[in-house]
Amino acid sequence: MLDSSLLHIPRPSVAGLFGYLAALLVVYWAAWVVYARFFHPLAKYPGPFWASVSRFWMVGQIRKAESEKTQRKLHNQLGKIIRIAPNEVAISDPEAIKIIYGINSGFTKTDFYTTWRPAWCKYPDAFSNLDEKLHASRRKITNNLYSMSSIARSEDSIDFCTAVLMEKMAAFANSGETLDMAAWSQMYAFDVVGQLFFSRMFGFLEAGHDHRGYIKALDLLLPILCAASVMPTYLRTPFLMGGALVQPRVLKALTSLTDIDNAAAECITEREALLAKNANEPSDILSSLFSTMREKGEKVDFGLTEVKVEVYVALFAGSDTTAAAVSSILYHLMKNREAYDRLTRDIDEATASGELSTPFIRYKEASSLKYLDACIKEGMRLHPSVGLTLPRHVPAGGCQIAGQWFPGGVRVGVNAAVVHRDQTIFGADADEFVPERWFWPEAANMERYMFQFGGGARTCIGKNISLCEMYKMIPQLLREYKLELVEPQRSWKTHNYWFNKPSEVYTRVTARNKV
Template sequence: MLEALVHLPRPSLATTSAVLASLTIIYSVAWVVYTRFFHPLARYPGPFWASISRFWMVNQIRLAQSEKTQKALHDRLGPIVRIAPNEVAIADPDAIKTIYGINSGFTKTDFYTPWRPAWCKYPDAFTNLDEKQHASRRKITNNLYSMSSIARSEESIDLCTAVLLEQMTKYAQSGATLDMAAWAQMYAFDVVGQLFFSRMFGFLEAGHDHRGYIRSLDLLLPILCAASVMPTYLRTVFLMGGALIQPRVLKALTSLKDIDNAAEQCIVDRHAQLEAGQKDESEKDILASLFSVMREKGDKVDFGRTEVKVEVYVALFAGSDTTAAAVSSVLYHLMKTPAAYNRLTAEIDAADADGRLSTPYVKYKEASALPYLDACIKEGMRLHPSVGLTLPRHVPAGGCQISGAWFPGGTRVGVNAAVVHRDRSIFGADADVFNPDRWLGPNAANMDRYMFQFGGGSRTCIGKNISLCEMYKMIPALLRSFHLELVHPERTWTTHNYWFNKPSHVDTRVTARS
């Protein structure tokens, strides 16, 4: 019997290939049938390809217009739309509190892990999936990013504003046009440099991306974002295999190393300055404060040099694109809406004449007290939140009811700020229109509850106060000294949504005000 089995003919390569192909087809058909008819999310509408594969989401990242696609889907299909076999996007503003509220029980999905630096011992605040660990680690440095701490560093931001205004003066004198979105990012990058390291990187002075950080981020974001939405088991293949055959992927991974090296170099430079006595530790930029935390309680809370580097890395990675997008949105929509622009400049001029604004640089406390400026900044962030994708979370064990529907534990759910910020039931029938007046009415407090541009709950963006302080100081300083107008007011701006929803080509003409 054994001898007979040994002498059985071996299947040919063609036969083996045919069997494998048949099994693949059977599995694929079974998967489609399951996801379309038997999966717990089968009842929810959405694109066909989204219901059977996460590659629908990957393609949306490639197209860089996810927020527009999601908004159109919700308008057509309702508040719950299936965007992957195991994930739904929810456009109900009340879902924000349910999903992202403190102690909600919802946890971050593995969407966030590709953004995590591979060398860190503890995940940073953005990529940490463990809620308890996130809370304990964030407490270590949280006070460094409070508004009171940032406001004490206003003079650092003023130094950057001074260089920006000098450069705007040159443009006004020459009559040349500029891309306001690019200058907003260079400003935001230099503010990070000044706040963290007591020195600007030099973007504003050079007037271009002379260190290559912006180019690095622009290469990196699409690749990391695509990896984040694809199946986990394919990410390494995509990144490593892509690096071998796709120059764009290789450049992106090289850019990731550039940001890593920049973070390390900032720490090396500071350590060398301290060793040489060139830097007094009492000079409290954020890096000095991080070193103080490491020295005073590092052993107790396990916060060492690597943890300092993580904080610097995150600041370099996320500290410019988000703020620049917000500043660009406010200025762009003001230039597109002359009545609002003129009203804001009148408010700034009146406050200036009354001595309510400091000279030469506006203080945050003064700017935030201007009601129309406050309304314009909120409206700019409402119409164009800096992050344009859903913030995915796992439904807690036992399941949960969201927007009148029951979702089993483990289901991926998320809300997109770019969608809920245009909800007419909250923001009015003109929710698609730039109208700062909505923030001066009786519904302002209620609308504020649904603003989601910085995330929500315990996962609110740790750099929120840096961003707000920059915006409230820079915008009135700019508009007090210059008149801005779009070179092509009839055109709509260009945006690319790779998690950070980045505007570009906000071509602007600058004129000095008398």
């Protein structure tokens, strides 16, 4: 008879089991690295080693908050196509803009955008909607509300906010105190959103600080949401939920998201209460949204939740992007005094000849000032408000971009902060602030490659609000006050968490003799 001990199979210890799993993980990781580096469809494109094997290279770039600088450096060193993740490349060829982002291009948004979507919405907002047909049908419902003609009819609301800003500038001029123009630009942009949407400013300008906490909420949210957006989808929820348990910053960020949700709901509740009293409804964007809901809401499924989505997006994205553009334009003007002086002369002469109204400049008047137009374009060219690639999936069947064939499903994207400095399009001095380039014979061609508001059917829906603010506020400010950087040799700071936010634009304000 066999000894029973010979048939005994020892059971593995816990330590042995973990060792076995660790070995499997090492083998899997090694196999993945070999595949990603040598056999993946994107293996032939250069880029950082860690970018080719893990999306956490991109997470690290978000943490550093200077992705646009890194991408410009890599493109200069490695060429027009760089690998920034195992399944994603960034492309600096200006011609790629039309191919990837043109209307009916077939390229679709990636899951990068889903992290930004409100959890409670029935339909994705215009920014986070991945379905092109659904996006087109939903955007059609409210598109006319954001047309330039509609926004221009609300110029008095923007003037109301500008008047408060001018009063605050007068106080700084009288006291001799310096201010951070970037911070005041954002407070102004937030109050304009309040006036345009709800017929009441949020009170940032009046208070002179972030008295509602919305700006702080966004500053907490953006780096966390942006980091989650670039990491693998299966890690996003553990990162956000797990991070909230162990990292106070993540918890504060998620709490801030609730604050923005609550702010949107509060604005709608206030308007509903006003309507319940049969009071006269203000003429603003929110009233237009309610009218849309009443007139065709049942037909197109546009109810209170959809109104709240529009308000939420305005609160979330309506200030940072505009403030970044205004800050860039003013900062670069103050750094380049010849351009500053030429623009102020043009504004003074146009005012003296009656081309610019007083007390407030109208959008149509300002947009006809050619040098102002050039300065605004140049400020947005050098510092577009979004500083990351706008990732898209290559359509099934593949596509040729920048002389290379990309298979369907891989991710590609163009970064405005990179392509806006392409010397073949914008000249050898593309890194410099030169408004005069917009008078060159090549200006019409340069215009084709401006990408600060995105492109095609996905152009930013708030573009006209932003432009109307810029063309009205900037000449108004320069007409009434002289602006100087406190330390002209010192550079501003920027933090790129999708929105590339400027700060420390320390400015001295002096009252000018009125024309």
